[in-house]
Amino acid sequence: MDTSEFFKHIKKDSALPDLSDEERVALWNRIVSGNRRYDRRYLRWSLIATGAAASICLALLLRQSLFAPPEQTAPETNYVAMLQSVPAAASQEVRLVLPDKQIAIEGKDSELDYSREGEVEIRSDKGDVTKAEKLQSAEVFNQLVVPFGRRSSITFADGTQMWVNSGSRVIYPANFGSAVREIFVEGEVMLDVRRDARRPFIVKTRGMDIRVMGTQFNVSAYDNEDVARVALLNGKVCVVFAEGKESVSLSPNQMFSYDGQALTGEVSSVNAEDFIAWRDGYFPFKMQALTDVLRKLSRYYNVRFTMGEGLSRLSCSGKLHLNDNLDDVLGILKKAAPIEVKKESDTTYIINVKP
Amino acid sequence: MSEEENKAHWSLFLAGNHEAYSWLYNKYVQVLYRYGQHLTSDGEMIKDCIQEVFANLYRSRKSLPTPANVKVYLIVSLKNSLLRRMHRESVYDRNKDAHSGGFLLEPGVEERFIDDESQRAVEEKIVRLLAVLTPRQREIMYYRYIQEMEFEEICSVMELSYQSAQNLIQRSMKRIRESFGRGRSD
CATH class of the missing domain: 2.60.120.1440 (Jelly Rolls)
Structure with a gap:
């Protein structure tokens, strides 16, 4: 054994024990919650110093303007x-x-x-x-x-x-x-x-x-x-x-x-x-579950659909133009899939699979 | 895993980015934890000090520069934090020595030594050699030959001038060579 070999026989850092995953995550949580406590303390002091009483809302704004240089985003914006x-x-x-x-x-x-x-x-x-x-x-x-x-x-x-x-x-x-x-x-x-x-x-x-x-x-x-x-x-x-x-x-x-x-x-x-067709006013569907399609439509037209049993097993393909009114859109959907549409009010519809 | 990437995350963190902060933690926490084991066998103390290092980064992020080498910067911070803590504990608790064993190194087990007998012989020899070195000598050998740090980096971790670091390495190598000599004549 000579000097160069000497170092080969010294325990490398990679052979030393690591923190377990749980320990590593727990330590990180300790760091983050400690930082949060520090931020709160720091904030309280400056509020007292300026003699300001502020709502939580104002405090949040202050935190951003006092502690972040103006050109940077405050850390962990809530x-x-x-x-x-x-x-x-x-x-x-x-x-x-x-x-x-x-x-x-x-x-x-x-x-x-x-x-x-x-x-x-x-x-x-x-x-x-x-x-x-x-x-x-x-x-x-x-x-x-x-x-x-x-x-x-x-x-x-x-x-x-x-x-x-x-x-x-x-x-x-x-x-x-x-x-x-x-x-x-x-x-x-x-x-x-x-x-x-x-x-x-x-x-x-x-x-x-x-x-x-x-x-x-x-x-x-x-x-x-x-x-x-x-x-x-x-x-x-x-x-x-x-x-x-x-x-x-x-x-x-x-x-x-x-x-x-x-x-x-x-x-x-x-x-x-x-995925961006909605921007241009239409929804393309490719073998998509009818329930998904209806959920999208309900969001888009702000109406409620009561969906009958078995609808999730149906799927449809095609393109729906969203500038049309909803009754027209549902009329097109009725041609594409075996469904019945009952209009209860202007904002509620009941959809069922055709018997 | 280039130093560029480290620095990019470092500056994102300074700009207030939480994910960059967590990236730095996850990348270096094990490196730091292993390093800490050279200074103390108290794992809880190492964890406390790692927390202190990252808390201090967070608190001073508005004024921190980007270091030349992120890993070295973190190692120096942890070392300072551990030494401060050990010193404090030795003041309050007389049974505890301040940094008693100095820098800790252990013989490593290499897979190719299948034979227990010769393995034990090698280990004993390494332990004897390590005991011959002073704590400072063990520490500089570790940075130079195990962490493979640059001289400038060693100087900053050990607060030495370039010349003193060179001298310390030379003296350590000489010590090891001499001990080998004695070992052979036994």
Whole structure:
């Protein structure tokens, strides 16, 4: 044995015991909850120092403006709390929720256009409703609430376009910071992200984070559906899931389906065009369960279907144009599948398999 | 797993990205835990100190620079945290020595030694050689030959000048060679 061999006989670090998975996760949770305690303590002190009494809502805003440099997104923005702070009101209109007020937008379809100066222009298909709303600084979040039966689209100041489908909510800053562009989505959106290598675009949902540089893709993450989906048209996206522990990259015409309960997902090949057709006013179906089709229609037209037994065994293929009224759409569906449609009221239908 | 990727996550973390923070944790927690075992056999203390390292990162993220090497930076942080803790405990508890054994290294079992007898002989020899080295010498040998760190990195972990680090390595190698010599004449 000589000196060089000496080191071969010393226990390598790889031979030393590791933390078990449970220990590793427990330690991480300790770190994160310790940080949260620290943030709260820090926040309380500054509130006392400025002599301000604030509601939780204001406190959240303060936290962002005091502790994050203005051009950066605050860590761990609590989007779910923001969602809950805006109740699903009885209003059937699209609403833009600003920190100090809400704007109701009439019409079935609407467009919001943000300028670099933080102004938003709102156009609706119901006449020439054009408003220019002066906005606050970049740290302020806007929330767009699109009820069932309505749709909307947003053009952000960086040129990124987003189409928001029925029954969805989106939270985003009035102006993106210089480090990241981050938005939160519940429901379904299609995004055409303007490429910006220095500012990654991150779409957060309750279960996934989707990181992109510049690309077109569709996200469907409704809270009342078990499976969330990301379908990619072009470019590249990386989806982080399972509480940040796992990730997957998608290529064009791939779809990632994620089960937020089981924390598992899978990638499949699809025709991604099918997933964005709603933007252009039609739904293509390929051997899809009739119950799925009806669920989509119910969201789109904001009606309730009472579905009879056996419907889930039926499937259909074809294209439904959504600019038609619902009775016409159901008439087409009746030709494609052996079903009976009974209209109970303007908003409730009973669908059964033909005996 | 390039250093570029580490730095990209580091700057995302500094910008407030929680996933980048968790990525750094998951990538380095086992490296740090194993490293800690060279300084103490108290696993709970290592875990506490790893928590301290990551908590400090979080608290000072507004003012942190991006280090030249993320792993080395984390190792230095953990080492400082562990030494502080061990020192504190030795003050309050006289039965505990501050950093008693110094830097710990153990003989490793290589698969090719099937023969128990010769394996034990090798292990005994390694233990004897390790005992000849001072804790500082064991530590620098570990960084240089097991972690394969650059000299600059060793200097920052051990708070040595370049020249002192060179000298320490030379003296350690000499010590080992001499002990081999004695071993042969036995």
